[in-house]
Amino acid sequence: MLEELAEAPALKRVADALRERFGDAVLETVYERKELSFRLGARDLPAVLEFLKTGHDFNALNDMIGLDRLAPPGEGRKRFEILYQLYRFSDHRRARVVVEVGLSESVPSIVSLYGSADWAEREIFDMFGIRFEGHPDLRRIYLAEDFSGHPLRKDFPLEG
Amino acid sequence: MAFKEIELNMGPQHPSTHGVLRLKLRVDNEVVTSVEPVIGYLHRGMEKLWESQTYAQIVPMTDRLDYLAALSNNLGYVLAVEKLMGLEVPKRAQYIRVALVELQRLASHLAWVGFMANDIGAMSVLLYAFEDREAVLDIFEAYCGARLTVHGIRIGGVPFDLDETVAGMIRRVLDETPKKLADIEKLLNDNRIWLHRTRGVGVISAVDAVDLGLTGPALRATGVPWDIRRDLPYSSYEDFEFDVPVRTGGDVYDRYLVRLEEIRQSLRIVRQALDRLPPGPHLAKVPRLLKVPPGEVFHTIEAPKGELGFYIRANGTERPERVKMKSPSFINLQSLERMSKGYLFSDVVGILGSLDIVLGEIDK
Numbered sequence: 001m002l003e004e005l006a007e008a009p010a011l012k013r014v015a016d017a018l019r020e021r022f023g024d025a026v027l028e029t030v031y032e033r034k035e036l037s038f039r040l041g042a043r044d045l046p047a048v049l050e051f052l053k054t055g056h057d058f059n060a061l062n063d064m065i066g067l068d069r070l071a072p073p074g075e076g077r078k079r080f081e082i083l084y085q086l087y088r089f090s091d092h093r094r095a096r097v098v099v100e101v102g103l104s105e106s107v108p109s110i111v112s113l114y115g116s117a118d119w120a121e122r123e124i125f126d127m128f129g130i131r132f133e134g135h136p137d138l139r140r141i142y143l144a145e146d147f148s149g150h151p152l153r154k155d156f157p158l159e160g
Numbered sequence: 161m162a163f164k165e166i167e168l169n170m171g172p173q174h175p176s177t178h179g180v181l182r183l184k185l186r187v188d189n190e191v192v193t194s195v196e197p198v199i200g201y202l203h204r205g206m207e208k209l210w211e212s213q214t215y216a217q218i219v220p221m222t223d224r225l226d227y228l229a230a231l232s233n234n235l236g237y238v239l240a241v242e243k244l245m246g247l248e249v250p251k252r253a254q255y256i257r258v259a260l261v262e263l264q265r266l267a268s269h270l271a272w273v274g275f276m277a278n279d280i281g282a283m284s285v286l287l288y289a290f291e292d293r294e295a296v297l298d299i300f301e302a303y304c305g306a307r308l309t310v311h312g313i314r315i316g317g318v319p320f321d322l323d324e325t326v327a328g329m330i331r332r333v334l335d336e337t338p339k340k341l342a343d344i345e346k347l348l349n350d351n352r353i354w355l356h357r358t359r360g361v362g363v364i365s366a367v368d369a370v371d372l373g374l375t376g377p378a379l380r381a382t383g384v385p386w387d388i389r390r391d392l393p394y395s396s397y398e399d400f401e402f403d404v405p406v407r408t409g410g411d412v413y414d415r416y417l418v419r420l421e422e423i424r425q426s427l428r429i430v431r432q433a434l435d436r437l438p439p440g441p442h443l444a445k446v447p448r449l450l451k452v453p454p455g456e457v458f459h460t461i462e463a464p465k466g467e468l469g470f471y472i473r474a475n476g477t478e479r480p481e482r483v484k485m486k487s488p489s490f491i492n493l494q495s496l497e498r499m500s501k502g503y504l505f506s507d508v509v510g511i512l513g514s515l516d517i518v519l520g521e522i523d524k
Contacts, residue, residue, distance in 0.1 A: 085471070141200065
């Protein structure tokens with residue numbers, strides 16, 4: 001699918017620059033349905049996002065999405081995914097950064113980079129139980145503090 | 161006499177929070193030093209529920225998110241599914257959708273200006289605004305039988321064609337609304353109390369607004385001219401002529417002016433959609449039980465409250481693996497603290513009102 005990226009030169013430049021700067025840290029680049037996404041290890045996340053924000057003008061974080069795959073496809077894939085939807089106003093392009101997270105692992109917080117990540121990280125913590133290192137005030141946002149479990153995990157029952 | 165900082169609770173049943181929102185405020189004398197919104201009172205676990213529903217069953221559930229703009233929610237979700245399936249929607253359906261969601265924006269903004277004025281103490285505006293909004297809800301009722309939770313958009317198109325009766329009702333609203341807007345403006349624009357309570361209150365800079373992810377009229381009031389209808393057009397918005405109102409003050413008053421001007425632009429768009437309504441079917445041929453090919457998609461629209469997005473991960477079955485909704489009110493509410501710090505306690509009501517939040521959408 002990556003050949004199609006040639007039709008979107010602005011995004012191709014971003015993909016090339018990222019690979020040049022970070023090399024093998026970019027585990028996978030996908031271009032599908034005109035959406036560009038990069039897959040990374042959680043450790044490289046802050047540096048890559050800062051590079052995209054300051055170097056390539058992706059100054060808005062539209063959304064953060066958590067995902068539980070329970071039984072991830074393929075060898076060595078981890079259970080959870082967190083997706084960062086980035087946007088730049090100058091030419092109205094989007095990019096998505098994906099990190100995989102294991103059950104007992106945490107992810108670096110990016111609140112200092114994007115203010116809108118504050119509540120988004122709290123929501124993912126609430127729904128999936130994924131911890132964000134360095135978040136200023138990581139606690140549940142929707143559910144009560146004494147609630148046990150994380151509802152959007154696939155092993156959380158739909159009915160009580 | 162020295163005062164010390166005190167903590168105040170507003171809500172979850174305070175009338176100006178419009179639903180069940182609680183604000184934990186700290187005030188130094190009358191000046192706000194911190195605001196912490198406490199949400200989740202209306203949390204229904206929508207996203208969890210959606211994982212157990214078929215793609216078509218989710219559409220009516222989206223009505224219950226932003227219940228003042230049900231059609232916009234329908235459209236946001238349906239467009240994401242259609243993008244995932246690569247489904248071509250008939251041109252006529254696209255135009256009817258545009259007409260419906262622009263009427264919805266009109267209704268939503270009118271409800272907003274009414275509530276907002278009411279919060280600040282100008283009761284009469286609410287009565288005028290709701291009269292107009294009522295006419296729009298009558299149109300929805302004539303179109304699909306429901307007024308609030310309308311389920312008026314389907315995967316592949318719209319459930320009904322636009323007949324002459326409904327078109328006539330829409331044209332009447334297009335003719336009447338500008339006069340009524342003028343009435344509202346007469347009541348507010350030069351009203352000393354209104355100006356005093358809104359001008360220079362709740363100011364946020366463009367840089368802060370982008371950092372906090374603010375979208376919609378609140379963002380455009382800070383001078384960032386971002387409107388998804390124009391910048392990433394969907395549902396044939398590229399066929400329509402309209403302006404994107406922008407103000408630079410970033411205060412409550414500018415948010416009001418942006419929304420009022422948006423109502424006028426919505427009227428323009430609806431008129432064009434009616435005049436140029438293309439012939440053809442209003443619904444694409446879609447199998448009764450949709451199986452969506454595996455893949456992922458993130459699609460957003462310009463809802464009345466801001467950028468409304470849906471992320472869908474499909475696994476090839478008739479049910480989604482994950483649906484995540486990007487709720488504009490959730491993101492916008494986050495900026496309440498930065499907007500309110502340093503202003504008077506009584507201004508928090510106006511600043512919160514100016515964000516135009518709906519708790520159904522925040523709590524999901």
